[in-house]
Amino acid sequence: MYYWYFKLFNNIKNERESSDLAKLELESLFGSVEPIYNFADKIREEPLSKFINSSIRLQDFITHELPYGKIQGYFGFSNRMKNINKLVRRLAYTREIYLIISSSKSPESLAKEVFPEGVLGKNYHYFKAENLICFRFITHQYFLEKSEYISKLSRNEKEVIKNVDTLFQHLIDDIYRIPASSTLSVGKRLQDYFAIREEPSLYLTHYFHPYKGKFHPKMVRALLNYIYLGDNGLILDNFAGSGTLLVEATLMGLNSIGIEINPLSVLMSNVKCKSFLFDTEKLKENINNYLEKVGNAIFIYKNMKKGESSFPVETNFDFDKIAQKAEILSPKLKKFFKDEDEIIPQILLCKEVIKIVNNEDIRDFLLLALSGSVSDITRRTSKELLDVLRDRVNHLYLRVFLFKKLNEVLKNKLGQSKTYICDTRNMKEFVNSNTIDGIVTSPPYSTALDYIKNDFPQLVLLELVDSIGELDKYMIGSPKINYDKKSLWEKIDKASEPIFESETANKIVKYLLSNGKENLGLRTLKFYIDMFESLREMYRVMKKNSKCAIIIGNNHFLVDSKVIEVPNDKVILEFAEKVGFTLDKILERELQKSEVGNIREEKILILRK
DSSP, rough: OOEEEEEEEEOOOOOHHHIIIIIHHHHHHOOOEEEOHHHHTTTTTTTTGGGGGTTTHHHHHHHOOOSSSSSOEEEEEEOOOOOHHHHHHOSSSSSEEEEEEEOSHHHHHHHHOOOTTBTTTTTTTEETTEEEEEEEEHHHHHHHHHHHHHHHOOHHHHHHHHHHHHOOOHHOOTTTOOOOOOTOOOOOOOOHHHHSSSOOOOGGGGSOOOOOOOOOHHHHHHHHHHOOOOSSOEEEEEEOOOOOHHHHHHTTOOEEEEEESSSHHEEEEEEHHHHGGHHHHHHHHEEEHHHHHHHHHHHHEEEETTTTOOOOOOOOOOOHHHHHHHHHHHHHHGGGOOOOHHHHHHHHHHHHHHOOOOOOOHHHHHHHHHHHHHHHHHHHHSSSSSHHHHHHHHHHHHHHHHHHHHHHHHOOOOOOEEEEEOOTOOOOOOOOEEEEEEEEEOOOOOOOTTTTGGGGHHHHHHTOSSSSHHHHHHHOOOOSSOSOHHHHHHHHHHOOSSSOOOHHHHHHHHHHHHHTTTHHHHHHHHHHHHHHHHHHHHHHHHHEEEEEEEEEEEEEETTTTTTEEEHHHHHHHHHHHHHHHHHEEEEEEEOOOOOOOOOOEEEEEEEEO
16 A cells, blocks of 8 residues: 655645645546645554654654645555656645655665656655655655746856755755744845745746736646646647746646747747757857857947947948937837937847857847846846846856756656747647647736737837737737727627627627727627637647636726626636537636736636537
8 A cells, every 4th residue: 555645835825726726636647635634633643653753753844834724735545656757747736745655675776666767865755664664755846946046046057056956955954944034134045045935936937038917837737737647748828928838838748839929929938948958058158159249249339329430349230220220110119218229229239149149049049038138128227238138148048057957856858849920719820620638728818918018119129020010900808909890890780699609798798888888898899709719729629528728817897987897707618618618627716916906816717628
């Protein structure tokens, strides 16, 4: 008999994640489990009680940094060995796994059988009592999340290496260490940050570029574990955004496809996933050459502005042409920069220098770093562009280097990912029918966010689109007027029956239009038309019996001084059932937000084809 104890993270944000998502993924990957409400009670029961004597003190490890809330973990047993590698690699809400086995074999030889990918003293260790062996495994998710603090505190490769070693010994060697108080500002050590109860979501390449309305990585990973149990499937996110789902699928060893209409989002997603595969020496060499050439180009440009006629470095750039282009773009971007006449030509120069780099993937890496630097300049800093760019490129490089050092122990077999510029309402060019093993996606919450507004300077300066207006026109859920008013009214007038085969959708649109909210009503109508087409495409590409998870929130509109909640979740479910899906389950997830904004929870619709 094998006894299993799954201890949850102590940074889970609400009880529903512990009771719903944590249990859901465990039952998918492991099998039937029962909740543990208090490990202090559980360790008194056999066989755990065999390990709580004064010499072993397993209780010190199992009660270290216990999760908050009603449920602290889960318990299960099996008559045969489960796939430890898969559990350790994929679980999202479980921080530690305790496995007790009765065996006459040595712990070392048994470990080679049950966890051949493990490294003793780093991501697992064991305790022995009579003929019982208790293994303690630490999941990959712990190291991935905590690596965010290494990124924040490490200034170079040497510090990364040292801090990675500290991370791998922390839960094994440092459990008796008393962390510094949260208010201490001087003298904090890396281990003190590991003890902070917060849930990092910008670890590794998730950080690579600012993006509003990001997915929640831990939740995405858990949903992936539920909708697809296999190791070699193909996962889709047809509203890929910044690529959170695709990054998690890559780290879990699953192949994935992203569909996204915004070219900057496509760039984000592809770079985030491909960066895991970089040769760090080659990447570093290209970065140093690029920064040197950029520095030379900006030096020449500044001297030209001063009227200098000779320079100590040579370049082939057409500075007059760049200056002309900057002059054309300046009026469009004036409100984003303090000194647009100075900064815009420099950004264009940085972009031109990228073209010299031979490797396409590294060119994209540098282009995304430049885009992030533009975002930093427009929002958060008054430093020189070259300094901002240098800092950002080096920081992104250290995150790639950090993953390589982590993976020397974790031994992640990475999946392959590709995101395409494509309209989710028609994916036929890139996604064949009946080829997708699972979908996890989060469409816009009707007209809640303007995804173009935040990235307008980058889209223009990096020439990622020919026309911002055309992109905005085809964005689903845009809060701007991106519809043909006349054609929508004609659709309403010509409809002999209700517009949608969804009673809820018809009621919402009719209510808004009849209460003086024409633009809001028509935008909502357009969003529902687009979502119905998207759901039909999702159904087409999925394999029979496969599942998809849709994360959606409800909007709140002010009508006649009254706040009206628009049940997007109900509308999407009615549309999904109409195209052929059946409902598997509905989950709720509360959002931790400031008092700004009305969307307080998300619904997760899990559907089956």
